[in-house]
Amino acid sequence: MTQGNGNHNGNGNRNGNGNGGSIITIIYYKNKNLINNGSSYLTSSTTPLDILLSPKYATKEEIDIAIREFIQIVGDDHVSCLEGDLEHHSDSFYNAHKALKTQKPRAIVYPSCTQEVSAVMKICHKYHIPVVAFGGGTSIEGHYVNTRNGISLDLSRMDRxxxxxxxxxxxxxxxxxxxxxxxxxxxxxxxxxxxxxxxxxxxxxxxxxxxxxxxxxxxxxxxxxxxxxxxxxxxxxxxxxxxxxxxxxxxxxxxxxxxxxxxxxxxxxxxxxxxxxKPENEGIIEIQFESIEDATNSVKNLIQKNIKLNAIELLNNKMMQSLNLSKQLAHIYEEKATLFLKISGASPLITKETIKQIKFVITDNNATYFKVATNDLEKQEIWSARKLALWSAIQYGKSVLGNDAQSISTDVAVPISDLPEIIKLTEHDIEQTDVVGVIVGHVGDGNFHSCLSFNAENEKKAWEIADKCVERAVIQFQGTCSGEHGIGYGKRKYLELELGSQTIDLMRRIKMALDPLRILNPDKILKIDPADIGEH
CATH class of the missing domain: 3.30.465.10 (Uridine Diphospho-n-acetylenolpyruvylglucosamine Reductase; domain 3)
Structure with missing residues (x-):
């Protein structure tokens, strides 16, 4: 990833104090007289990447000055340059798109209120310092990778x-x-x-x-x-x-x-x-099937019949195997395609009627097992299996491939009617390789994850499976590359595949309108630098 050289415009002179909007706009474009579809780039509705100059960010010396100013705002105890803190705000075990060793923030700033955030941002704007906001650190698409070595703005003190x-x-x-x-x-x-x-x-x-x-x-x-x-x-x-x-x-x-x-x-x-x-008279149901096709067809049929459900979660047979191996559950499951459902009703009678409707649908789809949780303990045990899925999948991969195994997860969503076909095809892709893969998903809205574990020998195969899954969802099934994880740094190429370059150019136009210095979480969602060579 190309880093800014510390200059602040194409001539190396700082001219970015927020005044003189037309000047600020012009200096970040290669040539204001270039023509796009018969109109000036400065007056067109979109911003193609190739018309931009590379962003110029603060020098090390300027960031050091800014850090002293941050301390005046939030206090010495709430600015950290400790290596452990920098590491924590750079990457995590769950991130599919790892930060390079050089991609760390220069400092972590911990504001306590909106006014402090505003004051910090004014300083960052003055010096052109990149800012990556940080919350719980649970995202997995490289959202908080500090590609431009600015600051991390940790909002955890703002917890009221x-x-x-x-x-x-x-x-x-x-x-x-x-x-x-x-x-x-x-x-x-x-x-x-x-x-x-x-x-x-x-x-x-x-x-x-x-x-x-x-x-x-x-x-x-x-x-x-x-x-x-x-x-x-x-x-x-x-x-x-x-x-x-x-x-x-x-x-x-x-x-x-x-x-x-x-x-x-x-x-x-x-x-x-x-x-x-909170839903009244909530029930939790576990249903198992001989095949993944039967399970996904049941999902499609349940939704098409407008049966009231609160949640529909799918786990394939390999996912159930990984849960059993985790030894975190109260009992051992049969290793078959499984649905976990949540239902509720204004009265127990309504809930019972919903259960009857569900049984009718799944019988036509070759269900082999049906259980309704009868008490709070059973409900907690069944739903905890779903909540342990990601952790169990990662540990399962390590048990097969060794402790150095890494994991990635797709996050596609497709129209409900296409769910059985795309999941069947994705399972087939995994089975043709030595990649350890499981499928789990919020299939009620067509969203599922292929959790793929790999080592150095089969890493390329894992990424090929992920690419194929996303491309199939977007191109063949008119779906999306991300149902809930977001784009971050790792899914930018998929977003353009899904929406097309002109839509991305419009997003870039919005970005440039609100953040012409490109200091807010640079390089996420879309490219902002023509020198950006893509994901590592």
């Missing part, structure tokens, strides 16, 4: 639940609030939030990646659950995207713009979020 509007079923929280902590706060009120991503995730990062989880089939993703946001822009400006009503047609949908933007357009500091009444 600011408003709880029980009568309106919403909360207002700092970006650093963890979703599990929020659910613990809501539980005595018989309430919960709608999304349930990996343990440790925080609201700011969850919003930035538009995460979801097992409950998305019933409650939707963050996009459906976020009411409004407070955001700090690249120059330190603080904005609010929306008030608290459940509906509005007032102006542009800025809330939607920042959801899923992965910290490339602004730093989310507050989240206004819907909360939900």
């Amino acid at each position: 639940i600011l408003e709880f509007n029980k009568n309106d079923l919403d909360v207002v929280c700092d970006a650093g609030v963890g979703w599990q902590d929020l659910n613990e706060f809501l539980s005595p009120h018989n309430l919960m939030i709608g999304v349930d991503p990996g343990p440790g995730a925080q609201l700011g990062g969850m919003t930035s990646c538009n995460c979801s989880g097992t409950n998305a089939f019933q409650f939707g993703t963050m996009k459906e659950n976020v009411i409004g946001l407070e955001v700090v822009l690249a120059d330190g400006t603080i904005i609010t995207t929306r008030q608290r009503p459940r509906k509005t047609s007032a102006g542009y949908n800025l809330t939607g713009l920042f959801i899923g933007s992965e910290g490339t357009l602004g730093i989310i500091t507050k989240v206004k979020l819907k909360v939900h009444v």
Whole structure:
């Protein structure tokens, strides 16, 4: 990855203090007189990559000066340059797209409030310092890889639940609030939030990646659950995207713009979020099938018959094998394609009727086993199997390939009617190699993961399987390369395959409008530098 040389415009002179918008715009384009479809690049609706100059970022000396200014804002105890902290904010075991040894932040800054975030961003804007926002550190697509050696802005100190509007079923929280902590706060009120991503995730990062989880089939993703946001822009400006009503047609949908933007357009500091009444008379069902086709056809049929379900999770036979080998569960499962379902109803009678409808559908699809959890302990045991899936898949890979095995995970989503075919094809691809692969997914919305473990000998095969899975989803089945993990650094090429270069050019135009210095999470979602040679 090409690094900035410390200059701030094409002539090596700093001219980026935020004043004189036309000058700022011009110096980041190669030639303002170039023509694109008959109009100037500066007045066209899109920004192709090849018209940009490479971004110029702060020198080491300038970052050292800025660090002293950060300390004046947040205090000496809340700025760290310790190697362990830099490592923690560079990469994680779960990241599929590892940071290079040189890709570390120069410092970690821990603000405590929106005003401190704004003050820090004004300094970064002044010196052209790249900023990567950091939440729970649970993302897996290289979202917080520090490609440009700037600072990491850790929002974990911003962990306050600011408003709880029980009568309106919403909360207002700092970006650093963890979703599990929020659910613990809501539980005595018989309430919960709608999304349930990996343990440790925080609201700011969850919003930035538009995460979801097992409950998305019933409650939707963050996009459906976020009411409004407070955001700090690249120059330190603080904005609010929306008030608290459940509906509005007032102006542009800025809330939607920042959801899923992965910290490339602004730093989310507050989240206004819907909360939900916990489902009544909830039941959990385990169903097993002889084949993956029977399981996925059951999913399709259940949805087409409009049977009320809260969650539909699929685990293939290899995933069930990995769970058994993990020895983390109370009993051993048959190693067959398995569905875990959540259902609920206003009364036990309604729940029983739903169970009857489900039995009718699965009988036509050759189900071999059907169990309804009868108590809270059984419910917890069945659902914990799904929650242990990722960890179990990784450990399974290590048990087969050795402790040096690494893992990657696809995240495609396709129309429900195409789910049986794409999962069958993906299983076949895995079976033709010595890559250790399992399939697990939130199949109620057509989203599934191929968790692929590999070593040095078969790494190329693993990436070929992943590429084929994504290309098949996007090209053959009109799906998406990412249902919930986001794009980050690792899936940029897939995004262009999915949407086309002109759509990416429009996204780049939006990026350049909000962040012309390109300091906010550089190199994520799309390329911002014509010298960028692609993922390593």
